[in-house]
Amino acid sequence: MREVAILGVGLNKKWGELWDKSLRQIFVEAALAALDDAGVDKLDSMYIGSMSSGLFVGQEHISSLLADYLGHTPIPATRIETACASGGAAVRLGFIEVASGMSDVVLVGGVEKMTDVTGSEATYALGTAADQEYEGYHGLTFPGLYALIARAHMEKYGTTREQLALVAVKNHRHGAMNPVAQFPFEITVEGVLNSVLVADPLRILDCSPITDGAAAAILCPVEMARSLGKPVVKIIGSGQATDSIALAQRKDITWLEATYQAAKQAYQMADKTPADIDVLEVHDCFTIAEICVLEALGMVDKGEGGRATEAGWTSLEGKMPVNPSGGLKAKGHPVGATGVAQIVEIVRQLRGEAGQRQVKGARLGLTQNMGGTGGSSVVHILARED
Amino acid sequence: MREVAILGVGLNKKWGELWDKSLRQIFVEAALAALDDAGVDKLDSMYIGSMSSGLFVGQEHISSLLADYLGHTPIPATRIETACASGGAAVRLGFIEVASGMSDVVLVGGVEKMTDVTGSEATYALGTAADQEYEGYHGLTFPGLYALIARAHMEKYGTTREQLALVAVKNHRHGAMNPVAQFPFEITVEGVLNSVLVADPLRILDCSPITDGAAAAILCPVEMARSLGKPVVKIIGSGQATDSIALAQRKDITWLEATYQAAKQAYQMADKTPADIDVLEVHDCFTIAEICVLEALGMVDKGEGGRATEAGWTSLEGKMPVNPSGGLKAKGHPVGATGVAQIVEIVRQLRGEAGQRQVKGARLGLTQNMGGTGGSSVVHILARED
Numbered sequence: 001m002r003e004v005a006i007l008g009v010g011l012n013k014k015w016g017e018l019w020d021k022s023l024r025q026i027f028v029e030a031a032l033a034a035l036d037d038a039g040v041d042k043l044d045s046m047y048i049g050s051m052s053s054g055l056f057v058g059q060e061h062i063s064s065l066l067a068d069y070l071g072h073t074p075i076p077a078t079r080i081e082t083a084c085a086s087g088g089a090a091v092r093l094g095f096i097e098v099a100s101g102m103s104d105v106v107l108v109g110g111v112e113k114m115t116d117v118t119g120s121e122a123t124y125a126l127g128t129a130a131d132q133e134y135e136g137y138h139g140l141t142f143p144g145l146y147a148l149i150a151r152a153h154m155e156k157y158g159t160t161r162e163q164l165a166l167v168a169v170k171n172h173r174h175g176a177m178n179p180v181a182q183f184p185f186e187i188t189v190e191g192v193l194n195s196v197l198v199a200d201p202l203r204i205l206d207c208s209p210i211t212d213g214a215a216a217a218i219l220c221p222v223e224m225a226r227s228l229g230k231p232v233v234k235i236i237g238s239g240q241a242t243d244s245i246a247l248a249q250r251k252d253i254t255w256l257e258a259t260y261q262a263a264k265q266a267y268q269m270a271d272k273t274p275a276d277i278d279v280l281e282v283h284d285c286f287t288i289a290e291i292c293v294l295e296a297l298g299m300v301d302k303g304e305g306g307r308a309t310e311a312g313w314t315s316l317e318g319k320m321p322v323n324p325s326g327g328l329k330a331k332g333h334p335v336g337a338t339g340v341a342q343i344v345e346i347v348r349q350l351r352g353e354a355g356q357r358q359v360k361g362a363r364l365g366l367t368q369n370m371g372g373t374g375g376s377s378v379v380h381i382l383a384r385e386d
Numbered sequence: 387m388r389e390v391a392i393l394g395v396g397l398n399k400k401w402g403e404l405w406d407k408s409l410r411q412i413f414v415e416a417a418l419a420a421l422d423d424a425g426v427d428k429l430d431s432m433y434i435g436s437m438s439s440g441l442f443v444g445q446e447h448i449s450s451l452l453a454d455y456l457g458h459t460p461i462p463a464t465r466i467e468t469a470c471a472s473g474g475a476a477v478r479l480g481f482i483e484v485a486s487g488m489s490d491v492v493l494v495g496g497v498e499k500m501t502d503v504t505g506s507e508a509t510y511a512l513g514t515a516a517d518q519e520y521e522g523y524h525g526l527t528f529p530g531l532y533a534l535i536a537r538a539h540m541e542k543y544g545t546t547r548e549q550l551a552l553v554a555v556k557n558h559r560h561g562a563m564n565p566v567a568q569f570p571f572e573i574t575v576e577g578v579l580n581s582v583l584v585a586d587p588l589r590i591l592d593c594s595p596i597t598d599g600a601a602a603a604i605l606c607p608v609e610m611a612r613s614l615g616k617p618v619v620k621i622i623g624s625g626q627a628t629d630s631i632a633l634a635q636r637k638d639i640t641w642l643e644a645t646y647q648a649a650k651q652a653y654q655m656a657d658k659t660p661a662d663i664d665v666l667e668v669h670d671c672f673t674i675a676e677i678c679v680l681e682a683l684g685m686v687d688k689g690e691g692g693r694a695t696e697a698g699w700t701s702l703e704g705k706m707p708v709n710p711s712g713g714l715k716a717k718g719h720p721v722g723a724t725g726v727a728q729i730v731e732i733v734r735q736l737r738g739e740a741g742q743r744q745v746k747g748a749r750l751g752l753t754q755n756m757g758g759t760g761g762s763s764v765v766h767i768l769a770r771e772d
Contacts, residue, residue, distance in 0.1 A: 001487055022519070045626075054440045058522070060514040061469035064628040064644075064761040068635070074647040076626035077762070078475045079467040083447035089464045093479060100486030101387055128446040133408070136444070240431075240462035242450040249454070258450070261460040375450040376463070 001099040005225035008038025009344040015213035015332040023113040034216035044103035046077040049086030049110035050336035055125035083129035083371030087339025088378030109216035110337035129372035131246035147199035150288035157303030165192035167287035175326020182332030211332030215340035237381030239265030245375030258377040259296035281342035339369030387485040391611030394424025401599035401718040409499040416600035424604035430489035432463040435472030435496035436722035441511035469515035469757030473725025474764030495602035496723035515758035517632035533585035536674035543689030551578035553673035561712020568718030597718030601726035623767030625651030631761030644763040645682035667728035725755030
């Protein structure tokens with residue numbers, strides 16, 4: 001297998017409620033930014049992560065639609081779906097295709113247009129990432145499922161309500177420095193604790209928002225990237241794994257087995273350990289998720305995610321900066337785009353192009369993207385070459 | 387890239403209106419049949435083609451769900467969507483993964499559970515494969531779009547109403563010999579011409595049905611397949627391409643450019659020409675589609691698909707047997723499963739296991755799967771090794 005580099009990255013200009021733009025428009029905006037950053041205009045194929053364009057905008061078959069609107073037919077284009085891990089899975093497939101030698105230049109993108117439906121329609125669409133027959137049928141929504149995880153984590157490990165809030169406060173502090181972010185402003189622990197209750201113990205400021213957004217990255221063989229004159233960022237590890245999508249079928253709902261397995265594969269391929277990682281973008285769809293993810297990735301011991309957050313380890317200046325982009329919480333969470341946007345941020349961090357939110361001296365980064373309550377997870381490890 | 391073989395194939399027992407079975411049940415039935423045929427019980431990863439599990443059964447994230455119900459978590463599992471070409475695209479991704487050396491044993495499957503919704507809901511869901519903003523918005527449905535293609539083909543090339551009917555008659559004659567088929571019985575030209583008008587000139591017996599069904603195949607490196615004792619069937623060519631999904635954006639709506647491009651890639655990789663192919667499974671979602679596909683594949687000259695059908699070239703005893711399984715028309719069309727089921731049939735044909743509907747001496751087969759009105763297409767060429 002060939003070594004794979006990321007030649008260019010891009011997001012659409014601003015994430016949020018983009019009522020004046022359609023799915024195809026925001027995708028093309030992000031894809032053109034990535035092509036521009038990469039300095040190429042020829043693609044061999046495309047993978048697009050999108051969780052539910054069918055339920056959100058009544059449009060399937062977006063792979064061809066977007067290849068066409070980007071002006072790149074007849075190249076192969078395929079849509080990838082693993083719920084909110086769709087973007088990460090699209091990156092992985094592009095990685096495999098370039099590594100295999102089948103293609104040289106592959107665009108991996110993600111897009112979701114979530115605000116064209118009502119709140120209850122969006123809640124229903126997101127709920128299709130959970131087991132409809134065993135969870136949805138009984139009225140469980142995503143905040144409800146993560147609330148069960150949060151409560152179990154608090155009971156088992158003594159994680160506090162304030163520690164949950166600190167995840168959101170930290171990610172908003174980072175997001176305030178990200179011009180693309182949907183909510184680029186700071187919040188306080190008191191603000192979180194007094195915000196509207198969604199599903200006890202989770203409040204509205206524990207939850208990532210509904211977002212319109214798109215992200216793209218251009219992958220190519222490493223030799224090709226070396227000619228570009230920018231720092232070369234390589235994908236040195238890729239892992240993907242599954243777990244039951246229903247919480248009831250897991251031994252321990254505070255433990256994200258799919259994330260653990262995906263990370264194990266990625267660390268092994270990269271020949272790295274958690275201690276080697278300089279910067280992380282992880283899936284903080286709810287505050288409790290970031291805490292559980294840190295544990296499953298081996299960044300902290302089991303049960304220690306809350307205390308590590310409280311100790312400041314995960315902030316920009318901490319020993320393991322997590323979600324410098326603002327994360328899903330502040331940057332926004334267009335579900336199918338999120339996994340690709342994590343790659344965009346890590347590439348910028350490793351190139352030293354992250355401006356105010358730059359993690360100093362970052363040379364090795366990790367992305368972790370997951371679907372549903374962790375029924376699927378994709379982990380990538382990126383390294384700056386020189 | 388390594389050579390890739392198909393180690394085992396399977397379908398769920400019977401395609402049709404399976405109101406007593408769920409999506410996960412029919413998928414597991416097909417997957418277990420394929421694993422049994424392959425004689426393996428360990429998988430490295432899975433790709434599942436499904437066009438719209440979100441709109442048909444309110445369940446996204448089926449990749450992990452199905453890996454779980456098949457008892458194969460934590461392996462990576464990814465759902466693939468390119469409308470009705472989802473199954474073919476899943477096969478292609480499994481092919482790339484095995485060819486790359488990343489994995490050895492990969493399950494590629496497809497599933498669609500289409501009969502749990504009303505007819506108008508199914509029509510809406512299928513319509514999401516067309517351009518919602520430029521076609522759906524104006525009331526066009528799939529039969530309407532293919533009716534436009536049929537009318538144009540009749541005008542341009544003198545294709546007759548009877549020639550269209552003969553596609554359905556031939557595929558039902560084949561399907562009558564396929565125990566899995568949803569409609570395993572013969573029909574007549576008069577029957578087609580007198581059936582209910584759906585979208586002029588297409589009548590109900592020109593249209594493939596709404597179907598519940600699943601299909602699976604197990605891919606592995608060729609060396610591994612050689613140890614099994616069955617004839618080795620290899621994937622020697624793979625092509626995928628895109629076109630605009632809206633008919634209005636095409637120069638000539640009778641020409642399937644994505645199919646032409648995908649076939650060109652596949653012929654090139656396989657180093658074969660149309661004249662080499664012994665048996666084909668192609669995407670006859672409507673009778674006119676099979677005619678246009680034969681032309682785009684280069685099996686007949688432009689405009690000659692109808693006359694070739696009338697001359698009997700495409701029947702089981704003809705010079706280029708097409709859809710020995712009964713095709714989408716008689717076997718059924720569970721959209722995401724169709725592309726994988728085509729592979730299942732060709733493997734059986736090349737192994738000489740197709741019973742009554744066996745194409746004598748078949749050693750080289752081709753599958754062609756497409757999404758929407760041909761906005762995406764996937765072509766594979768399979769060869770028997772010995």
